[in-house]
Amino acid sequence: xxxxxxxxASGFGGQGVVRLGQxxxxxxxxxxxxxxxxxxxxxxxRGGYVRSQVVLSQDIIDSPMxxxxxxxxxxxxxAYKRFKDTVADDGLILYDPAFVDEVDEALACTQKAVxxxxxxxxxxxxxxxxxxxxxxxxARLVNALDKEIMLESVLEIIPKFHNRNxxxxxxxxxxxx
Amino acid sequence: xxxxxxxxxxxxTEGAILAGCRFxxxxxxxPATELAEAMSFRLPQEGxxxxxxxxxxxxxxxxxxxxxxxxKAMTATSGPGFILYADPYGWALGCETPxxxxxxxxxxxxxxxxxxxxxxxxxxxxxxxxxxxxxAICLAPNSAxxxxxxxxxxxxxxxxxxxxxxxxxxxxxxxxxxxxxxPENEEEMKKMGFRTWSRKIHQGPDFYPATDEIDIxxxxxxxxxxxxxSDWTPTEEGYDIEEVEAHHKHAYRLIYKVRNHRDLFxxxxxxxxxxxxxxxxxxxxxxxxxxxNTAVSKARDEGLKVGALRLINLWPFPDEFFGAKTKYLxxxxxxxxxxxxxxxxxxxxxxxxxxxxxxxxLPTIPDLIETFEKVLKDEPLARKGWKLEAx
Numbered sequence: 001x002x003x004x005x006x007x008x009a010s011g012f013g014g015q016g017v018v019r020l021g022q023x024x025x026x027x028x029x030x031x032x033x034x035x036x037x038x039x040x041x042x043x044x045x046r047g048g049y050v051r052s053q054v055v056l057s058q059d060i061i062d063s064p065m066x067x068x069x070x071x072x073x074x075x076x077x078x079a080y081k082r083f084k085d086t087v088a089d090d091g092l093i094l095y096d097p098a099f100v101d102e103v104d105e106a107l108a109c110t111q112k113a114v115x116x117x118x119x120x121x122x123x124x125x126x127x128x129x130x131x132x133x134x135x136x137x138x139a140r141l142v143n144a145l146d147k148e149i150m151l152e153s154v155l156e157i158i159p160k161f162h163n164r165n166x167x168x169x170x171x172x173x174x175x176x177x
Numbered sequence: 178x179x180x181x182x183x184x185x186x187x188x189x190t191e192g193a194i195l196a197g198c199r200f201x202x203x204x205x206x207x208p209a210t211e212l213a214e215a216m217s218f219r220l221p222q223e224g225x226x227x228x229x230x231x232x233x234x235x236x237x238x239x240x241x242x243x244x245x246x247x248x249k250a251m252t253a254t255s256g257p258g259f260i261l262y263a264d265p266y267g268w269a270l271g272c273e274t275p276x277x278x279x280x281x282x283x284x285x286x287x288x289x290x291x292x293x294x295x296x297x298x299x300x301x302x303x304x305x306x307x308x309x310x311x312x313a314i315c316l317a318p319n320s321a322x323x324x325x326x327x328x329x330x331x332x333x334x335x336x337x338x339x340x341x342x343x344x345x346x347x348x349x350x351x352x353x354x355x356x357x358x359x360p361e362n363e364e365e366m367k368k369m370g371f372r373t374w375s376r377k378i379h380q381g382p383d384f385y386p387a388t389d390e391i392d393i394x395x396x397x398x399x400x401x402x403x404x405x406x407s408d409w410t411p412t413e414e415g416y417d418i419e420e421v422e423a424h425h426k427h428a429y430r431l432i433y434k435v436r437n438h439r440d441l442f443x444x445x446x447x448x449x450x451x452x453x454x455x456x457x458x459x460x461x462x463x464x465x466x467x468x469x470n471t472a473v474s475k476a477r478d479e480g481l482k483v484g485a486l487r488l489i490n491l492w493p494f495p496d497e498f499f500g501a502k503t504k505y506l507x508x509x510x511x512x513x514x515x516x517x518x519x520x521x522x523x524x525x526x527x528x529x530x531x532x533x534x535x536x537x538x539l540p541t542i543p544d545l546i547e548t549f550e551k552v553l554k555d556e557p558l559a560r561k562g563w564k565l566e567a568x
Contacts, residue, residue, distance in 0.1 A: 022182065022354055029182040029356045036320075037182070037354040040538070041292035063471040064353065064464070065539050 001144035003058055006066035008083055010051040011075025011099065013041060016131045019157060020073065021052025023135055026153040027145050028056040036064035049078065056144060071142065073134060074100050094137065096130065112177040119171060129168035132158070136172025147173065179359045185321040185350040186212035188357050189279060190219055192328030193251050195359075195366060196373055198277070199225035200248040202239035204232050207291040208348040209253040209281045216251075233258040237265035237278070244274045245404045247397040249332055249376055253279035255348075256298050257288055259305070266341060267306030270313075270431060272406050273385065275335040275376075275395055277328065278305075279344045281351040282463075282510070284537050293537040294348040296463060299515035302343045303492045310428035312435035315343040315492040316445065317462040321355035327489070329371045334442060336374040337391050338434060345491065347510065349464045349539070378402075384415030387426035389433035391441075435493060445489035446498060450477055454501065455484030457552055460520055461508040462488040465539055469508050472545035483549050488516075499523040506531045506552055508540060531558060 007024055011017045021037050028035040038053045053066040068088040074080035074095040080103075087093055089108040098117040114137050116130035123129070132154055139150040151169050155162050181187070189212055193201070201216040203209075217227040226243070230236035233254055240250040254262070259280045269276050284290035285297040302315040314334055318327040324346055331342040360366045366373070377394035381402055386393065396404040396415070407417035410424040449470055451458070461469045466487040473485040486498055499505075502525040507517035509532070517532040524530060533540060533548050551558055 025354050025356075026182045029180060033356075035182055035354070035356045038349050039292075039352055039354075061355075061467075062474075063468040063539075063542065064349070064355075065468060065541070067541055067543075 001058070002070070004061075005056045005071075005142070005144055006069040007054040007056070007071040007073070007142075008051065008066045008069040008086075009054075009073040009075065010049070010079035010083060013048040013050050015050070015075050017050040017052050017075060020131050020135065021054045023150070023153045023157050024054050024056075024138065024145070026157060027150045028054075030149045030153060031144075031146060033058060033144075034061050036061045038064050051079070051083075071138070073138070077101060092141070094134070094141075096134070114172070114175060114177055116172065119175070120168065123171060124164055124168065128161075129164055132165045132168040133172035133175070136169040137175055139169070140173050178361060178365055181357055181359065182354050183321065183357055184211055184352060184354055185281075185324040185346060186352070187215050188321040188325040189253070189328045189344070189346075189351070190215040191359050192325035193277065193332070194219060194223055194225075195325075195371065196249065196329045196332035197375065198249045198251045198332060199223060200228075200240065200243035200250040201225070201252065202228040202230050202236040202243070202250070203252045203254065204230050204236050204258060206255045206258050208283060208352040209255055209279060212253045212279065212351065233261035234264055237262045237269070237276070240276050241265055241269050241272070241274050241406065244269075244276055245396065245398055245406060247376060247378065247400075249275070249336070251277040251279070253281070255281050255283050256285045256295070256301075259298060259301060263306045267308060268406065268408060269341040270306060270311050271408065271427075272411065273339040273395065274341065274406075275332075275339055276341040277331045277335055277344065278341055279328070279346065282345065282347040290537055292348065292352070294464060294510055294539070295536050296347060296465075296510035296515070298345065299491065299509070299519075302345050305343065311431040313343065313492045314338065314340065314435060314442070315345050315490075316442075317345045317489055317491050318350065319463050319466050319487065319489075321350055321353070321357050323489075324350055325357060325359070326369065326371060329366075329373065330445075333372045333374045336376060336395075337441070338438070339391070339393060339395050340431075340435075345463070347463050381415075383413045385411040385413055385427065385430065387413060387430055389430065389437040391434055391438050439493060442490045443495060443497065446495060447485075447487035447489065449473055449485040449487075451484040451486060453482070455503065456482040457484070457504045457506060457549055458501065459483060459485050459506045459508060459545075459549070460488065460516065461485070462491060462516065463510070465508050465510055465535075468539050468542060469545065472542045472549070475542060476546050476549050479546070481546075481549055481553060494519050494523065496523040500525065502528050504529045504531070504552055506533060506548065508533045508545070510534070510536050510539070512536050533558070
């Protein structure tokens with residue numbers, strides 16, 4: 001793996017942006033990596049701005065900031081606009097078209113649309129499993145992260161609905177964008 | 178040794194429990210709420226007591242009561258709560274009550290920005306109460322792991338110096354998640370460099386001797402002794418009085434028990450690229466120091482002779498690290514400049530001292546390197562949107 005991988009997730013409060021980062025981080029720790037995950041948020045529990053910045057590294061992490069993320073998970077239009085230009089040229093933006101309607105085609109990095117909310121509604125009649133779907137997709141995309149360990153972390157950190165989370169994770173993992 | 182992905186708040190809770198803390202009273206506030214939450218869960222498991230107070234002032238007074246009752250006690254807050262500790266902090270200093278206080282900095286003044294980091298209480302941790310006539314001790318960790326270590330250390334120092342000790346963290350480390358290792362027994366604690374000091378109980382005869390001695394056990398109620406808790410001057414015999422001569426002796430103790438035992442904490446710092454007389458020394462503490470470390474390493478790769486000095490022990494201020502006559506840059510999470518003033522005071526005459534402030538977010542590596550270059554080339558530092566700074 002690259003010695004340092006930076007992953008940013010951002011969206012509104014209540015979407016599970018922090019849990020998402022935490023699950024990626026937990027996977028890293030279980031794989032023996034050093035992990036730092038900063039979270040920034042407003043006062044509101046729901047609706048405000050939230051960002052998780054995850055750094056995975058084989059070495060002790062000095063700067064915990066994601067200044068040029070390798071992966072950016074955009075879960076709102078505002079978040080997309082705010083961080084799209086920070087993504088490294090060889091990096092990747094993963095966005096949910098249910099929340100990000102306008103995509104900047106001029107960016108050098110790769111951009112992939114994952115309709116996680118829509119897939120969650122289709123399969124479970126509920127938007128709740130969108131994040132697990134995204135995590136499944138990330139597990140295939142980020143070579144440094146082990147699929148089974150990631151799933152184990154999902155089930156550990158989200159204590160409820162294990163069967164549906166398992167299924168959602170696999171749908172995300174299999175999704176071809 | 179157990180390894181977790183957890184928050185600094187969790188790390189502090191585990192550190193406190195390892196150090197023997199069995200009483201916590203607090204009033205929840207972002208970004209220290211999860212600490213109260215973790216304490217409310219963990220302390221009862223360890224036979225300890227968690228109390229949610231009606232406000233911060235009451236919380237710290239409760240901690241004083243618990244400490245006088247023989248408990249190792251702790252409270253935690255952020256800037257807006259830390260100012261409410263001003264009254265009980267003074268009582269704890271004056272009555273020589275060991276306590277640990279955590280302040281996780283956010284953006285101020287007042288409520289400011291809750292979920293973003295700030296370093297606005299640098300001087301407030303030096304003067305956490307009114308009246309003067311005391312020295313304060315403050316430790317500033319820069320990671321979740323170090324949050325645990327410095328909490329253990331704060332309890333150690335608070336027992337030996339018989340006084341409250343502040344741990345100054347910030348939102349990024351208390352709220353953020355990192356991989357942490359929690360020792361499971363004393364041997365592992367020793368291996369990690371954790372120092373502990375068990376609570377001993379004062380037996381008299383002099384309760385408040387007018388000396389600079391440390392390691393005098395605190396008074397504890399119900400052990401054949403009384404315990405004085407007064408806002409007046411404690412006499413050596415443990416009575417209170419309002420009289421200048423006695424207060425002069427008391428103040429001597431509060432000042433010199435710390436000043437004369439600095440060897441106990443003057444190893445708390447971190448130096449990087451400091452062995453070849455750097456042309457610029459970048460001074461910081463807390464989370465910004467981690468970005469500074471990365472930036473200084475990169476600047477070295479670019480041939481800039483820059484060094485990084487990270488302070489962990491903020492108070493008493495380690496003047497001994499500022500002996501070199503060179504250029505200094507203080508990097509802080511505030512826009513007014515606080516650490517920089519203390520650096521200005523500590524450096525040799527005619528040294529240049531500069532300031533780079535950011536607040537709510539860490540400085541970026543390109544910004545830092547650009548600032549190093551400007552300072553080294555004697556170019557003025559300008560902040561985007563602000564006029565030139567005259568530091």
